[in-house]
Structure formats: structure tokens, C-alpha cells
Amino acid sequence: MAEDGALRPWTAGEWLWPPIHEIHARRVRHAGGSLELLLNERDETAWIYRRDPEIRRELNRAILTRDGIPLLAPEIVLLYKSKTPRLTDQADFRVALSALTTEQRDWLRRAIMRSNADHPWLGSGGQSRI
Numbered sequence: 450m451a452e453d454g455a456l457r458p459w460t461a462g463e464w465l466w467p468p469i470h471e472i473h474a475r476r477v478r479h480a481g482g483s484l485e486l487l488l489n490e491r492d493e494t495a496w497i498y499r500r501d502p503e504i505r506r507e508l509n510r511a512i513l514t515r516d517g518i519p520l521l522a523p524e525i526v527l528l529y530k531s532k533t534p535r536l537t538d539q540a541d542f543r544v545a546l547s548a549l550t551t552e553q554r555d556w557l558r559r560a561i562m563r564s565n566a567d568h569p570w571l572g573s574g575g576q577s578r579i
Contacts, residue, residue: 506522527541
């Protein structure tokens with residue numbers, strides 16, 4: 450699991466509490482890929498952005514299900530990626546943006562504006578890219 454930017458083992462029986470939001474899993478005895486799990490905060494009705502609890506999304510819009518697997522909505526994933534976008538985040542933004550509904554784009558635009566009104570994904574001169 451990641452804590453303060455460093456990975457450390459997750460010991461048996463240990464409960465995870467905020468600010469821990471990442472779990473990394475890999476096979477110990479086999480070469481291969483790894484799995485990263487990102488933990489999110491919520492209450493009874495809404496997903497809550499841990500960087501600004503005023504940014505929320507109704508659970509039925511925040512958590513989508515594909516083949517029985519709960520997934521975070523793409524506009525929320527893009528919000529997380531917007532903090533300090535790397536090249537991969539920029540590429541994800543370009544690809545995912547066209548798949549978002551108007552409502553998802555509007556939510557993402559408002560969330561990013563609240564987080565960083567000068568964000569490049571918002572465009573310049575009033576011309577929003579979202």
C-alpha cells in the first residue's frame with residue numbers, strides 16, 4: 450500500500466484508514482503485472498473528492514457497474530488525473546472526453562474550475578476544452 454508517497458507492506462489484520470488511498474498488489478513469487486486499487490471516500494448518498502469535500506457526485510452517477518464490477522465514473526477519474534497531468538493523463542483526457550455525456554462534461558468542468566480555475570483542460574480566453 451502507498452502511504453506518504455512510499456510503498457509499504459500491508460500486514461495481516463491491519464485496517465486501512467485515510468489518508469491511505471492506494472493499495473498495490475503484485476505476485477511475490479512470479480514475474481508479471483501488478484494491480485493498483487484506489488480507495489475513495491463516500492457517505493450514504495455521494496462520492497466525496499478527498500482533495501475538496503465540497504466536490505461530490507451522487508453514488509448512482511459516481512459508481513458504474515460493468516460485468517458486475519463497480520468502477521469509478523470516467524469524469525471522476527479525469528478529475529483525479531487533472532491534479533498534475535502527466536503525458537498519459539493528457540492522452541486519457543483526449544480519448545475519454547469524447548465518450549462523456551454533456552452532463553458528465555459539465556460536472557467535470559465545474560469540478561476542475563473549483564479545484565484549479567487556471568487548469569489547461571479548461572482552455573483559455575473563455576474557450577473551454579471540456
